[in-house]
Amino acid sequence: MNTRRIACLLALTSLAALTGGSIPAAPLTPVALRCEYLIDPAGIDETAPRLSWQVASKQRDERQTAWQVLVAGSETALAHDNGDLWDSGKVAGDDTTAIVYGGRALTSTQVCHWKARVWDRDGTASDWSEPAMWSMGLLDQKDWRGKWIGYDKMRQAETNTAPLADAKHKPTFLPPPSCLRTEFNVTNKVQRAVLYGTALGLADFHLNGRLVSEDRFTPGWTDYAKRVHYRAYDVTQLLREGRNALAAVLADGWYSGYVAWGKTRDRYGKEPRLRVQLQIDYADGSHDIIASGPDWKASTGPITSADFQMGESYDARLAQKWTEPGFDDGQWDAVATGAEMAPVLQAHPGPPVRVFAELKPKSITKVGPGAYVFDMGQNFAGVARLKIKGEPGRKITLRFAERLKPDGGIYTTNLRNAMATDTYICRGKGTEIWEPRFTFHGYQYVEVSGLKKRPSTETITGLALSSATTDAGQFECSDAMLNQLAKNTYWTQQANFIDVPTDCPQRDERLGWMGDAQVYVRTATLHEDVEAFFTKWLVDVEDAQRQDGEYPKMAPVIKGENDGGPAWADAGVICPWTVYEAYGDTRVLEKHYASMARFIDFCKNRSAPGFLPPKEFHCYGDWLNINDDTPKTVVCTAYFAHSAKLMARIASALGRTNDAVMYNDLFEKIKAAFNRAYVGADGRIQGDSQTDYVLALSFDLLDPDRRQQAARLLVEKIENRGWHLSTGFVGTKSLMPALAGIGRNDVAWRLIHNDTFPSWGFSIRQGATSIWERWDGWTPEKGFQDPKMNSFAHYSFGAVYQWMVENIGGIQSDGLAYKHIRIAPQPDDKLTFADTRYDSIHGPIETHWRKSGRHFKLQVTIPANTTATVVMPAVDVSTVLESGRPVGKAPGVKALRWPRALATFEVGSGTYDFETK
Ligand code: BGC
Numbered sequence: 001m002n003t004r005r006i007a008c009l010l011a012l013t014s015l016a017a018l019t020g021g022s023i024p025a026a027p028l029t030p031v032a033l034r035c036e037y038l039i040d041p042a043g044i045d046e047t048a049p050r051l052s053w054q055v056a057s058k059q060r061d062e063r064q065t066a067w068q069v070l071v072a073g074s075e076t077a078l079a080h081d082n083g084d085l086w087d088s089g090k091v092a093g094d095d096t097t098a099i100v101y102g103g104r105a106l107t108s109t110q111v112c113h114w115k116a117r118v119w120d121r122d123g124t125a126s127d128w129s130e131p132a133m134w135s136m137g138l139l140d141q142k143d144w145r146g147k148w149i150g151y152d153k154m155r156q157a158e159t160n161t162a163p164l165a166d167a168k169h170k171p172t173f174l175p176p177p178s179c180l181r182t183e184f185n186v187t188n189k190v191q192r193a194v195l196y197g198t199a200l201g202l203a204d205f206h207l208n209g210r211l212v213s214e215d216r217f218t219p220g221w222t223d224y225a226k227r228v229h230y231r232a233y234d235v236t237q238l239l240r241e242g243r244n245a246l247a248a249v250l251a252d253g254w255y256s257g258y259v260a261w262g263k264t265r266d267r268y269g270k271e272p273r274l275r276v277q278l279q280i281d282y283a284d285g286s287h288d289i290i291a292s293g294p295d296w297k298a299s300t301g302p303i304t305s306a307d308f309q310m311g312e313s314y315d316a317r318l319a320q321k322w323t324e325p326g327f328d329d330g331q332w333d334a335v336a337t338g339a340e341m342a343p344v345l346q347a348h349p350g351p352p353v354r355v356f357a358e359l360k361p362k363s364i365t366k367v368g369p370g371a372y373v374f375d376m377g378q379n380f381a382g383v384a385r386l387k388i389k390g391e392p393g394r395k396i397t398l399r400f401a402e403r404l405k406p407d408g409g410i411y412t413t414n415l416r417n418a419m420a421t422d423t424y425i426c427r428g429k430g431t432e433i434w435e436p437r438f439t440f441h442g443y444q445y446v447e448v449s450g451l452k453k454r455p456s457t458e459t460i461t462g463l464a465l466s467s468a469t470t471d472a473g474q475f476e477c478s479d480a481m482l483n484q485l486a487k488n489t490y491w492t493q494q495a496n497f498i499d500v501p502t503d504c505p506q507r508d509e510r511l512g513w514m515g516d517a518q519v520y521v522r523t524a525t526l527h528e529d530v531e532a533f534f535t536k537w538l539v540d541v542e543d544a545q546r547q548d549g550e551y552p553k554m555a556p557v558i559k560g561e562n563d564g565g566p567a568w569a570d571a572g573v574i575c576p577w578t579v580y581e582a583y584g585d586t587r588v589l590e591k592h593y594a595s596m597a598r599f600i601d602f603c604k605n606r607s608a609p610g611f612l613p614p615k616e617f618h619c620y621g622d623w624l625n626i627n628d629d630t631p632k633t634v635v636c637t638a639y640f641a642h643s644a645k646l647m648a649r650i651a652s653a654l655g656r657t658n659d660a661v662m663y664n665d666l667f668e669k670i671k672a673a674f675n676r677a678y679v680g681a682d683g684r685i686q687g688d689s690q691t692d693y694v695l696a697l698s699f700d701l702l703d704p705d706r707r708q709q710a711a712r713l714l715v716e717k718i719e720n721r722g723w724h725l726s727t728g729f730v731g732t733k734s735l736m737p738a739l740a741g742i743g744r745n746d747v748a749w750r751l752i753h754n755d756t757f758p759s760w761g762f763s764i765r766q767g768a769t770s771i772w773e774r775w776d777g778w779t780p781e782k783g784f785q786d787p788k789m790n791s792f793a794h795y796s797f798g799a800v801y802q803w804m805v806e807n808i809g810g811i812q813s814d815g816l817a818y819k820h821i822r823i824a825p826q827p828d829d830k831l832t833f834a835d836t837r838y839d840s841i842h843g844p845i846e847t848h849w850r851k852s853g854r855h856f857k858l859q860v861t862i863p864a865n866t867t868a869t870v871v872m873p874a875v876d877v878s879t880v881l882e883s884g885r886p887v888g889k890a891p892g893v894k895a896l897r898w899p900r901a902l903a904t905f906e907v908g909s910g911t912y913d914f915e916t917k
Contacts, residue, residue, distance in 0.1 A: 028057045028064060028120040028864060030096075032843075033132035035114075036349065037531040037583070043137035043196060043232020045347040047106055050585060052097040053116050053129065054843040055864045060892035061908025062864040064094045066119040070128075071103050071112050078113040078131055085112060090119070094865055097817075097841055098585040108143045109194065109279060110136045137232050137347040138196055146277035146291040148200070148339035150250060151178035151298035155270065170263045172419070174305035174313075177251035177438060180274065180335060182296045183325055184244055188282035193239050195246075196279070198230035200339055201272030202253035202438050206323035207238040208245055215352035216437065216465060220499040220536070221254040221512075223543045223556045224268045225341045229348035229536075235278070246290055247323040250274050251306040251438035258309040260558050261508050263417045265307075267558065269340040297332035303438070309418035309508050311400075312383075312436035316427035317392060350536030351468040353498055355382070359462030364455060367409055371449035374460045379444040379770035379793055381495035381505035382465040384422070385435040386448075387458055392428030396450040397421060398460075400443035402506055402770075402792040403778065410447045413787035417508040440465050442495055442506025442793050444769060466494040469528035470839075475801075477808060477834035481755065484764050489798035490527050492771040493520070496795055497528070500537050500556070504773065504791035511554040512540065514564050515620060518571035518578075519733040520795045523802045525582040526838055534579045535588060541572050542595045549602030565618040566636040567730045572599050573643045577650060583841050584817030589650050600647050600663070603640045611673040612637060622691040624774050625728030626758050628717075630691040634678050635730060638695040641670040645700070674701050683709025690717045691731030697741060698734035711742035723750045724758060729796040736803035740826075745807055749828040752800070760800060771798040809836025809847050814869060817841055823860050824871035825849050842866045846911075856916045864909040874903035874916045883913045 032054045035041055055064050068090050070083030077084050086103020096118075106112065112135065115128045138144055154175045195212055197205050198219045205212045212233045219229040250272050251257070258265045277291040302318040305311075321327055362377035374384075379402050388396060400420040401410035412420065420441045424434050446460055475486040495505045500512035501524070517537075524530050537555065544557035551569035552562040564571070573596050576588045608614050612633065619632040648663035674696075678686040683706050685692040693714035696702050702710055718725065727735050739748040755761030758775035766778055773794035778784050806812045810825030818840035825834065825847060833850045843863030850857040862868045874880050880903050882890035887905065894906040903916070 027124055027126045028055045028062050028118050029126050030054070030116045030118050030129040031056050033114070033116060033129055035132070035134040037529070037535070038351065040132055041134050042234060043135055043194070043230070043347050044349075045137045045139050046349070047139065049101045049134065050097075050587065051099040051101060051114065051116070052841070055096060055118055056843065057120070057864040057909065060910030061121070063121050063909070064096060064118045064865050065121055065123060066090050066092045067095065067099075067116060069099060069114060069116050071101065071114040073110070073112070075113050075131070078115060081128070096865060097583070098587065106136050108136055108139045111192075112136070135194070135232065137230065138345070141345060144275065144277065144345060145289050146196070146275045147293045147337055148273040148275050149180060149292045149294070149296055149335040149337055150271055150273040151180065151300075151333065152271050152336045153333060154178075154300055172263075172310060173265065174307055174310055175252070176300040176304050177249050177306050178272070178298055179247065179249055179301040179322055180292070180296050180298050181245060181247040181322060181327070181329060181332075182290065184246065184290045186239055186241055186244055186280070188284055188286065190236060190239050190280055191283045192234070192281045193236045194279050195233045195235045195276065196230055197233075197248070197274065197276040198228050198345055199250060199255075199272065199274040200224050200228060200269060200341070201255045201274065202251045203274045203276075204249045204437055205233070205276060206247040206249075207235050207278075208240060209321065209324040210238055212238065213352075214354055217253060217353045217499060220348055220350075220353070221556055222343075222540060224255055224343055226343055226543050227346055227539075228343040230275075230345055231348055231352065239280070243325040245323060245325040245327065246276070246278055248274055248276060249301070249303065249437070251303075253308065253438065254556075257307045258417070258508065260511055261416065263508070271336065271340055273339045275345070294335065294337050296335045297329040298335045299329070299332040306436070306438035308439055308510065309420070310439075311419055311421040311423075311441070312439040313423040314434055314436070315425040316432055316434070317425060319427065348536065349539070350499070350532045353465055354468040355463045356466050356468065356494065357464040359464060361457045361460055361462075364457065365408055366454070367447065368449070370451045371447060372451065372455055373404070373408065373410060374446045374448065376444050376446065376462040377769070378462075378491060379442070379495070380462065380464045380491055381440050381442050381498060381793070382463045383436045383440055384446050385433065385461040385463055386424055387431060387433050387461070388424070388426065389431050390426035390428065390452065392426060394426040394428070394450060394452070396424045396426070396448060398423070399447045400441035401445045401447070402443055403784070404445060410445050411784065414784065414790040414792075415507045416788070418506065420506070435463060440498065440505065442504060442791075464494065465498060467497045467499055467533050469497065469530050469533050471527070472525070472529045472839040473527045473805065474835070474837040475804060475809060478832040479830065481761050481764055482752065482804065482808070485760050486801060486804060488764070488768060488770050489523065489795065489801040491769065492793050492795045492798050493524055493527050495770065495793045497524070497530070497533060500540060504794050506793060507791060511558065512537065512556060513554045513568070514541070514551060514571035515568035515623065515729060516794065516796050518567070518574040519729050520799050521575050521578045522582070523795075523799045525578070526802060526805050529839070531579060531583045531585075534575060538576055538579075538588065538592055541575070542592055545572065545595055545598070548605070549598035551599055563618045565620060566632070566639040568620060569599065570639045570643050572596060573646050573650075577646045580650075580653065581813070582817060584819070586653055589654055593650065593654065596647060596650065600644060600666070603643065604666070607640070611640065611670045612677055622689065622728035622730040625689070625691065625731065626726040626775055628689045628691070628726035629687065630689040630695070630731070631678075631687040634685065634687055634692055634695070637670060637674045637677070638699050638701060641667055641674060641701055642699040644670055671701050675706070679706060683713060685710070688713075688717070689731070690714060690725060690735065691727050693717065694727065694731045694735050694738045697738045711744070714738065714742070715744055715747055718747055718751070723747070724754060724756070725751055726758065732797050733799045736800055737806070740803065740807055745826050746828070748803065748807070749830075752804075753830060760797065768792070771795055805836055805838060808834050809838070810849075811836055811838050811845050811847055813840075818845065819866055821845055821862060821866055821868040822871070823847055823868050825858065827851055854916070858914045859911065860907070860914070861911045862907060862909045866909055868907050870905045870907055870912070870914070872903050872914060872916065873901060875901055877903070879916050881915045881917075887914065
């Protein structure tokens with residue numbers, strides 16, 4: 001939660017205290033102001049940025065009737081209510097998101113301070129919100145004065161310079177990261193200093209001995225030949241009068257390190273580069289730019305190797321104060337200049353990668369002389385911080401794994417070529433603390449060797465890394481297994497949202513697989529606010545689109561992998577649509593509309609006459625199903641239909657009515673072809689797999705009669721497997737929602753309570769703390785699955801969390817982006833309570849229900865400016881109370897209906913305590 005939001009909540013609480021608990025009709029208050037769906041972003045290059053806020057009120061049934069935004073060029077102007085950049089005036093309406101800045105043209109490096117006020121349902125104006133801000137980046141490529149610089153001396157010989165020599169097929173080449181530096185004088189009083197930095201590689205920037213930010217892996221992963229992102233950091237506080245040092249460490253990362261399988265490095269280039277400039281505004285109105293260029297000096301430092309897959313090595317004996325002013329770099333080399341490619345430089349539109357949690361070891365086990373295995377209690381992605389005392393030259397080796405072998409040693413075979421090994425050589429002076437900066441591992445267990453004595457739980461701290469998205473969900477119920485399942489999906493998401501949504505964080509893969517992303521994206525929105533994260537990745541997707549319109553297997557794309565095929569390529573349409581559905585801003589659709597249209601054309605052109613698949617095409621099918629294949633032709637036709645239907649919806653959302661008609665017509669034709677080609681008179685679909693029926697039901701491919709048959713057949717297929725699922729990635733995404741959709745949540749409950757193979761509960765019974773790639777990643781009978789493909793942190797099967805939030809918590813969006821909400825928990829007999837929270841774009845939605853016998857209590861919180869339909873089991877109206885009074889008399893509760901023993905209320909915003917006797 002940001003500080004502004006906390007401040008506002010505190011204000012409401014203290015108001016309650018002052019009035020002795022009875023809160024007066026509090027006005028509607030604008031809170032949680034964001035720009036481009038980020039809090040106070042620095043250095044954006046969107047010239048028409050989108051502003052948003054939430055409105056909060058303690059009063060029921062509140063809504064916004066008008067708003068006003070002021071944007072000013074200085075804090076003082078804003079404090080005087082002078083919107084010298086933009087004064088929107090009072091605008092009637094309840095919009096709180098996607099408010100497009102409409103003021104004076106914004107220029108490079110400009111700082112914008114802003115605030116909002118709103119009018120409530122009675123037309124009463126709020127106070128102005130707390131101020132927020134954003135700053136502009138470098139809008140024109142010509143604004144870049146910093147030149148590409150690097151250091152290639154250690155990169156020429158492809159020999160193994162690092163301590164990791166156990167290469168499998170190819171020699172391992174692990175050059176040390178470069179250290180680059182310059183010094184400069186500051187003689188005037190500094191008013192503001194901003195550092196703009198990017199890299200073909202990964203860069204850490206230091207100013208006067210301090211890292212300029214906690215961000216990692218700057219500038220993230222893009223198709224570097226096309227674009228590279230930069231970040232802006234306000235470093236005013238780090239500058240000092242007199243001599244200053246600007247320094248950077250430059251590592252391979254995605255640009256030239258090992259990426260994907262086959263022990264392959266240098267996928268983009270061989271010579272990492274960085275570009276940086278420090279813009280200083282002095283109080284006297286003058287400016288200065290300290291920029292990377294040929295005058296910088298280069299060398300190597302204590303980091304002797306750094307690679308995502310292989311790990312990082314550090315020799316503390318080589319550490320020097322080279323990032324500080326006054327260091328003698330007389331012996332250092334000149335930097336290399338120029339770069340292998342000339343990408344466009346753009347501001348990073350998403351959150352940076354940061355440490356989001358620190359984990360303490362749960363146990364330490366001795367596994368050999370000086371070697372111990374630490375169990376961190378959780379499978380996650382990140383690094384380990386080492387705290388150690390040792391004589392000079394003592395070498396500590398850390399190896400990482402997700403699972404243990406039966407003998408208690410770490411199991412690393414499933415990491416394939418990823419060595420996942422960090423080493424630290426002691427300097428030998430007192431306690432030494434080290435954490436790597438340019439690698440990460442997917443792990444629960446760390447084997448630490450080279451220790452002189454038994455370590456303590458202080459020796460290792462797990463640092464969990466992820467893109468810094470804001471937590472948006474919470475789930476807890478009376479079933480510990482379901483709580484673990486929710487937790488496993490959360491941790492697996494965090495482990496895989498590292499600048500791009502990846503398949504896994506541990507083996508030599510870690511790619512932005514499209515199929516996995518489309519399967520999981522809706523669930524992702526329920527755990528984290530991923531709007532800006534996907535804004536970034538969807539550009540990678542478009543960058544990776546093939547000339548003929550086909551989307552790739554993964555984005556950024558790996559050479560030769562540009563034919564995604566059905567259900568993978570379709571992420572190019574499904575993900576923008578899902579982001580729009582969750583957050584309600586059309587810009588993501590507008591931005592990628594032409595690209596999505598090209599994809600639909602590709603699908604049409606690829607088809608045989610009659611909209612059916614061609615003879616040959618690439619398709620992964622229902623990946624990792626359990627002996628229940630779905631014909632690839634069925635997957636292909638179903639997804640073609642689905643994407644066409646989504647395109648029709650996208651076109652209507654954008655007001656492109658003719659296109660909407662055209663895409664709807666296309667959908668109907670594909671649907672007809674699907675039925676003719678694959679559906680028998682008895683409703684059986686070719687292949688007769690669970691996924692067949694899931695796809696047909698959830699993509700609306702059947703007419704009502706056949707729909708009923710498919711519903712019956714789906715349940716029959718599940719029953720035939722002893723009430724077990726057999727679906728792979730493609731089917732599992734929609735299996736549970738499809739069951740809910742046909743009114744068979746009773747079957748969904750059976751599946752989610754299962755703990756026998758295959759089920760979610762099965763992995764949890766084996767101690768899983770994350771979602772496994774395969775249902776049978778490890779079984780008591782067979783042990784580990786094929787190590788060639790056996791990750792224990794793949795999120796696809798975790799898509800079930802969406803069903804949990806929507807059916808156990810009962811929180812659903814009814815229409816677009818939770819503006820109208822449907823609250824309909826559907827408890828089964830095994831659960832006695834559930835507490836669910838989802839922080840929607842309009843604010844927190846909560847349900848808390850308790851059940852004992854026929855007594856049902858439901859507390860619901862609906863954000864201001866939204867409305868909800870609440871559905872709960874109740875025999876008749878006289879049995880339902882709200883806050884102790886008859887529900888008909890409760891303020892905020894509107895229409896009442898009683899269909900099929902379900903009490904149905906329309907409510908305005910606020911918190912309601914419903915209860916049935
Ligand atoms: C990845 C996946 C991906 C798949 C394609 C695997 O190697 O880990 O998650 O979707 O290949 O079928």
